[in-house]
Amino acid sequence: MSVTLRDVAELAGVSAATASRALDPTGSASSATRERVADAARRLGYVGNTAARSLRTCRSDTIGLLVPDVRNPFFTDLAYAVDKAASAAGLTVMIGNADEDGAAQDRYLAALERHRIDGLLVVPQGGATPGLRRIVETFPTVAIDRDAGLGVPVVASDSEAGMHALVDHAVALGHRRFAIVAGPQSTSTGRVRLDAARERLAHHDIRLSDGDVIEGDFRLESGLAAARRLLDHDPVPDLVVAADALMALGVLAVIRERGLRPGVDVGLAAFDDNPWFHVLDTPVTVVAQDTTVLARRALDALLRRIAGEDVDVAPIPTTLVVRRSLGETTTVKENAHE
Structure with missing residues (x-):
């Protein structure tokens, strides 16, 4: 079984986002944190995806949005609100429809990865699929509506x-x-x-x-x-x-x-x-x-993750x-x- 960034983060006692920054030579992290994370990586035999990290140093001003079913009015409204909020921030959104299917989700994630997105907003399909775990380790990610246990911020209604x-x-x-x-x-x-x-x-x-x-x-x-x-x-x-x-x-x-x-x-x-x-x-x-608030909070959280910040999001009132x-x-x- 391959060692993941989450494994390194848990052993070092930090978040996955902090571990990613500590392993990135250009990331913001204290020397003590870098040493602790590097030691955990060595002990576990972790080999990071340096190619993916180098891609993230070049901004594309494009983010991905993956929803379960575009026919569902809630996700239609959410996609529209995300696109409007992203446009106001000078970003383009690539939208995928996973059709409530884990395999379809992973196909879209692979395509988004190839297009060098700056970050991902995702409504996960059930549990954490291999493709979803891989992209979370590669790109800043924020989940919307559903928590798949990925260790990323989850923006959801109460x-x-x-x-x-x-x-x-x-x-x-x-x-x-x-x-x-x-x-x-x-x-x-x-x-x-x-x-x-x-x-x-x-x-x-x-x-x-x-x-x-x-x-x-x-x-x-x-x-x-x-x-x-x-x-x-x-x-x-x-x-x-x-x-x-x-x-x-x-x-x-x-x-x-x-x-x-x-x-x-x-x-x-x-x-x-x-x-x-x-x-x-x-x-x-x-x-x-409130899909507008959900979209804005999710985009704000993603932009902060892209900037290397830790994010804590409170449930949104209904x-x-x-x-x-x-x-x-x-x-x-x-x-x-x-």
């Missing part, structure tokens, strides 16, 4: 606070029989949102059975399939919470297909907004994320947008987290 606010709101309306179309548990986003829902429901003395939760994949088709199973329950759930907007659209289609009335016969709520949710006959209550799909009689916006 999913936990957002889901807590949504559950509290639904319970206050009298809902007790919850069903959830969860995101893929191979992603940190899917896990955090489901865990937060379970935790907050338990706070209200509500327990979810195995049949109340169906794992989707953040796509429309999985929302359709999950909703058909969940709405076969007797009795029908009070409400269905979908972990993203596309799966929520699938749930809504099945509610209509069954002749049920959203907000009356069965409630519906989503994590993520959609441009159409507020103009439906029954507008959908959501936890909204907003509970109350409409009428849970049986509400008024519509308001509430901060889910300050």
Whole structure:
């Protein structure tokens, strides 16, 4: 098994970014840190990618952005916001669509590496693939939305606070029989949102059975399939919470297909907004994320990584947008987290 920069950093007791700078003759690091990192590298037999480091001394003013699915409105908005923020900073963005597939992700990463990008913004596909680990060791990298355990800054919305606010709101309306179309548990986003829902429901003395939760994949088709199973329950759930907007659209289609009335016969709520949710006959209550802030924070973090700085990023607040799909009689916006 090959020794990675992360292994060297752990042995030296520093971050991967600090280890990279310490091993780079042009990097900013104290002599003590350089000695400690060099000693760790020698003990582990680490051989760095000097060719990749030399490439980084020549700026291309181009960054990479890899998203899981450009058809998902959240990632479409995110890509647009990143491109606008990067343009304002004088940068060009090369965008790739990994199609929620690790192999496709690695193919795009290899292409971005060949184009000598200055840094990478990535929404990881599940775990850390070999290609992703390699590029993290080669180029400054910031993850968005999902944490794949890469040891890089992760710029993400506060999913936990957002889901807590949504559950509290639904319970206050009298809902007790919850069903959830969860995101893929191979992603940190899917896990955090489901865990937060379970935790907050338990706070209200509500327990979810195995049949109340169906794992989707953040796509429309999985929302359709999950909703058909969940709405076969007797009795029908009070409400269905979908972990993203596309799966929520699938749930809504099945509610209509069954002749049920959203907000009356069965409630519906989503994590993520959609441009159409507020103009439906029954507008959908959501936890909204601010893609503009996500993009700007992610780009700022990446530029600081490119400059050789360590970065610490706080979760970005979400907003509970109350409409009428849970049986509400008024519509308001509430901060889910300050």
